[in-house]
Amino acid sequence: xxxxxxxxxxxxxxxxxxxxxxxxxxxxxxxxxxxxxxxxxxxxxxxxxxxxxxxxxxxxxxxxxxxxxxxxxxxxxxxxxxxxxxxxxxxxxxxxxxxxxxxxxxxxxxxxxxxxxx
Amino acid sequence: xxxxxxxxxxxxxxxxxxxxxxxxxxxxxxxxxxxxxxxxxxxxxxxxxxxxxxxxxxxxxxxxxxxxxxxxxxxxxxxxxxxxxxxxxxxxxxxxxxxxxxxxxxxx
Numbered sequence: 001x002x003x004x005x006x007x008x009x010x011x012x013x014x015x016x017x018x019x020x021x022x023x024x025x026x027x028x029x030x031x032x033x034x035x036x037x038x039x040x041x042x043x044x045x046x047x048x049x050x051x052x053x054x055x056x057x058x059x060x061x062x063x064x065x066x067x068x069x070x071x072x073x074x075x076x077x078x079x080x081x082x083x084x085x086x087x088x089x090x091x092x093x094x095x096x097x098x099x100x101x102x103x104x105x106x107x108x109x110x111x112x113x114x115x116x117x118x
Numbered sequence: 119x120x121x122x123x124x125x126x127x128x129x130x131x132x133x134x135x136x137x138x139x140x141x142x143x144x145x146x147x148x149x150x151x152x153x154x155x156x157x158x159x160x161x162x163x164x165x166x167x168x169x170x171x172x173x174x175x176x177x178x179x180x181x182x183x184x185x186x187x188x189x190x191x192x193x194x195x196x197x198x199x200x201x202x203x204x205x206x207x208x209x210x211x212x213x214x215x216x217x218x219x220x221x222x223x224x225x226x
Contacts, residue, residue: 047215103151103166
């Protein structure tokens with residue numbers, strides 16, 4: 001069955017960077033785009049961007065351009081999202097999702113809590 | 119357009135029918151999908167495309183669309199349907215993704 005398993009919770013200081021991983025299983029990793037979505041405490045879902053695992057192409061939401069980098073390692077079926085210059089506003093749960101021909105986010109990772117605090 | 123608009127909160131009596139709506143210009147070109155999220159859990163896909171349910175989603179959930187508005191209807195709401203519901207779609211350019219602000223459904 002399709003699974004997206006994310007790395008564990010992180011605590012970072014303001015100004016630092018964080019890199020979250022998303023390991024895919026149960027399907028061919030390079031056949032489906034990976035998206036990243038975040039959710040601040042008590043808030044809604046916010047789309048951050050996508051990566052094409054096949055060719056590595058990316059598209060980032062304008063809000064995060066210059067601060068986010070999405071990469072992948074096809075040898076281990078894993079996608080990564082790195083966010084730099086963290087502030088307290090970046091405290092959120094970060095999710096990876098899989099885009100299929102049917103839907104933009106048919107499977108979700110379990111989420112990774114990133115806390116930014118001095 | 120760069121927005122999808124949802125009512126922040128909706129309530130329904132147990133066993134009654136409720137409609138949750140999502141408005142945005144991009145919905146004239148793209149179908150909305152609907153996700154259910156319960157506290158402390160990741161969202162789960164409930165409706166996609168014209169009106170499709172993934173395996174395991176109860177048939178009391180259905181989707182529809184007209185003009186710039188997409189709707190999620192629950193026919194015979196159950197206590198376990200109390201949750202946050204989010205819509206999403208591509209934006210008008212087709213290259214980015216929009217999420218609605220979410221609707222908190224209370225089952226009375």
